[in-house]
Ligand SMILES: Nc1ncnc2c1ncn2[C@@H]1O[C@H](COP(=O)(O)OP(=O)(O)OP(=O)(O)O)[C@@H](O)[C@H]1O
């Protein structure tokens with residue numbers, strides 16, 4: 001869930017991008033300035049301390065007699081360095097001052113000095129003489145020459161105003177650099193934000209068009225970043241939407257034509273039955289014809305039942321309501337059974353059924369449904385062939401089992417070939433109502449069943465020469 005606060009946020013994407021980019025630059029620059037100034041100041045202070053310690057060391061290495069100290073004092077004063085010598089009690093012994101100045105130092109620090117340690121500190125209030133300015137102080141102990149006993153310490157101090165001055169200069173320079181980079185950053189972030197927002201807006205407009213039903217939009221993109229990937233997925237989504245919309249339209253049309261076709265198919269037998277019943281009602285059918293009429297009515301009724309059953313079968317297969325029980329079936333067994341069942345039809349049809357060697361062929365399929373497929377194809381071949389041949393052959397391949405049923409019949413044209421799988425399609429409408437009871441459902445059912453088996457069916461046909469149906473049933477999957 002998106003927090004309420006965020007959903008209410010009205011900051012346009014452009015400014016989000018812009019501010020984000022700018023914030024990064026400003027934070028980066030501020031951190032850089034602070035760390036540079038801090039580091040610079042620390043380095044300068046260390047240098048001052050080191051300088052003072054080296055002076056202090058040269059002082060304690062001397063004999064500390066007043067004449068020499070005066071000379072040192074003069075030299076150091078010229079460099080703005082104050083210089084004091086204290087005895088072991090912390091009382092000043094050089095220079096001679098009117099008042100007895102004591103070192104501003106705590107007992108702990110005295111102890112440190114006694115043990116030979118050196119001390120440095122920075123006070124920002126006053127120097128040793130009480131002048132209010134920032135100062136660096138160093139304390140260095142000195143020892144008796146003969147017995148190396150602690151004898152006192154020297155203190156050197158120097159104002160660090162020059163360091164502060166340097167830091168101010170550095171800050172000034174950095175601030176200028178900061179200003180220039182902020183201006184450049186603003187310009188850059190404007191360009192970037194504008195570029196990104198333009199890309200997002202392009203997608204937004206396209207999405208808007210899709211929402212209004214335009215499913216042909218495809219946006220150009222390079223596989224560079226997330227927006228490109230989003231564009232690619234958007235294109236895919238539009239394509240999928242288009243496909244499903246086409247499918248919906250197709251289904252609607254199919255539904256419409258199904259109703260029309262079903263009504264049309266049923267009207268003929270119903271009209272025949274109705275006509276005969278009327279004749280019987282008004283006793284206009286001669287006694288000798290009555291039995292024939294009843295037989296005709298029964299035939300038409302059977303046709304209606306078959307139509308309804310096949311339609312239901314088709315719908316059940318289509319909506320996956322049937323379950324296949326697949327086994328490895330010896331094809332010769334099933335073909336023998338069909339030949340036996342169709343013996344009469346074959347005999348009457350003047351055609352010859354040639355079954356090629358099927359001995360080692362097995363098909364991984366549902367027995368009844370495979371039989372239904374083969375019966376439909378063989379019946380069609382019989383139906384559309386006059387004094388010709390119907391060939392059944394098969395072979396096992398690497399992919400599975402290939403079954404071929406070909407005839408030397410009337411064949412169909414290329415345009416007819418595109419439609420033969422449609423429900424109620426009959427290439428030649430005048431040939432309806434043959435003794436096989438055509439309704440144009442056979443191949444539609446075959447196609448659904450083949451698909452359900454995960455198999456494929458293809459057809460080749462030539463007018464006047466014949467038709468060949470080829471199926472490829474996949475092998476039993478290895479577990
Ligand atoms: N072997 C074939 N030779 C020539 N035309 C064929 C062949 N098989 C099918 N057709 C054409 O395809 C049409 C559709 O076939 P399909 O089996 O679906 O319907 P049908 O045979 O007309 O009716 P049904 O099978 O429902 O009794 C046929 O009407 C016919 O025009």
Ligand SMILES: [Mg+2]
Nearest residue numbers: 376380442443
């Ligand atoms: Mg048929």
